Amino acid sequence: MWSLSSSLPFVLRFLLFFSISESKNLKRPFNNSISAIFVFGDSTVDSGNNNYVITPFKGNFPPYGWDFVDRTPTGRFSDGRLVTDFMASYVGIKEYVPPYLDPNLSLDELMTGVSFASAGTGFDPFTARLSGVIPMQKQLKYFKEYKAKIKAAIGEEKAKALISKAAILISAGTNDFVINYLGTPFRRSKYNITSYEQFLLQHVQHFIQGLRAEGAGLIAMVGLPPIGCLPIVITFTSGHSYGRRPCTDGLSSVALDYNRKLQHVLADLHNSSSPIIYADIYRPLNDMIRKPSQFGFDTANRGCCGSGLVETTFLCNPASSVCDNPSKYVFFDSVHPTQATYNYIFKALRPSIDRVIKNYNL
Ligand SMILES: *[C@@H]1O[C@H](CO)[C@@H](O)[C@H](O)[C@H]1NC(C)=O
Numbered sequence: 001m002w003s004l005s006s007s008l009p010f011v012l013r014f015l016l017f018f019s020i021s022e023s024k025n026l027k028r029p030f031n032n033s034i035s036a037i038f039v040f041g042d043s044t045v046d047s048g049n050n051n052y053v054i055t056p057f058k059g060n061f062p063p064y065g066w067d068f069v070d071r072t073p074t075g076r077f078s079d080g081r082l083v084t085d086f087m088a089s090y091v092g093i094k095e096y097v098p099p100y101l102d103p104n105l106s107l108d109e110l111m112t113g114v115s116f117a118s119a120g121t122g123f124d125p126f127t128a129r130l131s132g133v134i135p136m137q138k139q140l141k142y143f144k145e146y147k148a149k150i151k152a153a154i155g156e157e158k159a160k161a162l163i164s165k166a167a168i169l170i171s172a173g174t175n176d177f178v179i180n181y182l183g184t185p186f187r188r189s190k191y192n193i194t195s196y197e198q199f200l201l202q203h204v205q206h207f208i209q210g211l212r213a214e215g216a217g218l219i220a221m222v223g224l225p226p227i228g229c230l231p232i233v234i235t236f237t238s239g240h241s242y243g244r245r246p247c248t249d250g251l252s253s254v255a256l257d258y259n260r261k262l263q264h265v266l267a268d269l270h271n272s273s274s275p276i277i278y279a280d281i282y283r284p285l286n287d288m289i290r291k292p293s294q295f296g297f298d299t300a301n302r303g304c305c306g307s308g309l310v311e312t313t314f315l316c317n318p319a320s321s322v323c324d325n326p327s328k329y330v331f332f333d334s335v336h337p338t339q340a341t342y343n344y345i346f347k348a349l350r351p352s353i354d355r356v357i358k359n360y361n362l
């Protein structure tokens with residue numbers, strides 16, 4: 001007789017078969033011709049470049065990498081993989097996007113794409129100066145250097161094709177507001193929040209033009225997260241250490257305003273031969289923070305590392321306590337999401353990835 005319990009092993013085998021065949025088909029799960037993935041920006045997408053830079057903004061020690069292969073701290077500011085790693089894997093390029101400054105990258109690793117990102121940076125050049133990290137303009141210089149290396153290895157025509165068929169992702173801006181504009185008096189004495197937004201958006205525009213001058217095709221620009229909900233921002237703006245620790249909504253509304261203006265800038269630059277996509281992370285992250293339990297989280301207002309109130313970079317270190325289960329936390333440290341959160345963000349962006357690949361015959 002057919003019963004639920006006797007059918008379970010079959011269901012399990014069936015699921016197992018599917019998940020195995022799915023992982024086998026990881027190479028090009030659907031027919032796309034994206035050659036590589038190039039990443040620019042800050043700690044949300046830095047896979048370890050700051051390991052090679054003299055700066056206190058590093059994440060190459062435990063508990064960073066807590067849920068990575070062999071618990072390896074790579075320089076990623078999370079317990080595991082970043083959105084860009086999930087994306088590279090989804091389009092069938094590779095499992096992890098390595099940092100460009102790693103001196104040991106093989107030609108194959110270089111050719112399938114790297115991250116030029118640097119934790120602590122921003123579109124405002126002064127932001128990177130404050131943290132001693134790689135400015136966006138320098139990331140663009142590294143991209144040119146990269147191009148020259150590839151050209152020397154495979155020839156000009158192939159190098160050109162590789163760049164033009166690559167997916168480029170940019171994620172920055174939070175540090176401009178949180179570290180620079182709010183954290184120091186320098187920009188505030190010169191710009192109000194509206195004119196500072198305009199100032200940043202001009203840099204965004206120049207950066208995209210710089211990439212296009214190097215032959216970039218598809219570009220995705222990530223917007224700002226709800227910055228008033230970052231645990232460290234809550235700590236410093238609301239003064240609450242315990243209890244409900246509500247988001248500072250006034251700051252998140254700055255992010256929303258900037259995102260709205262950013263979308264206009266991107267729409268003006270967009271064209272069908274060099275598409276520019278806006279990647280919204282505000283909504284998915286905000287949903288997770290407002291209704292954590294719907295996503296399987298139990299804590300959204302402090303990080304998993306240490307007290308979760310202020311620890312990030314060197315303050316989240318081998319001496320810090322670590323929560324029992326990082327996947328129950330939206331944030332791993334007081335600024336950066338957990339791998340579980342990054343995975344949800346990736347899933348929220350997946351329909352856009354599918355649409356882009358389909359619409360532009362990639
Ligand atoms: C994938 O795309 C290539 C190039 O457009 C085409 O030749 C090939 O038939 C496609 N394969 C499948 C399975 O759709």
Ligand SMILES: *[C@@H]1O[C@H](CO)[C@@H](O)[C@H](O)[C@H]1NC(C)=O
Pocket residue numbers: 102103104
């Ligand atoms: C590069 O590889 C060499 C030889 O395997 C090794 O000694 C060195 O530590 C590696 N460097 C980095 C930064 O991984």
Ligand SMILES: *[C@@H]1O[C@H](CO)[C@@H](O)[C@H](O)[C@H]1NC(C)=O
Pocket residue numbers: 192193194195
């Ligand atoms: C911000 O500064 C700009 C010019 O610097 C000025 O036109 C605008 O009125 C200011 N906005 C606010 C809200 O003060």
Ligand SMILES: *[C@@H]1O[C@H](CO)[C@@H](O)[C@H](O)[C@H]1NC(C)=O
Pocket residue numbers: 212271272273274
């Ligand atoms: C699209 O933008 C690129 C880069 O600015 C430019 O070279 C190209 O001519 C534009 N194409 C169209 C169809 O407008």
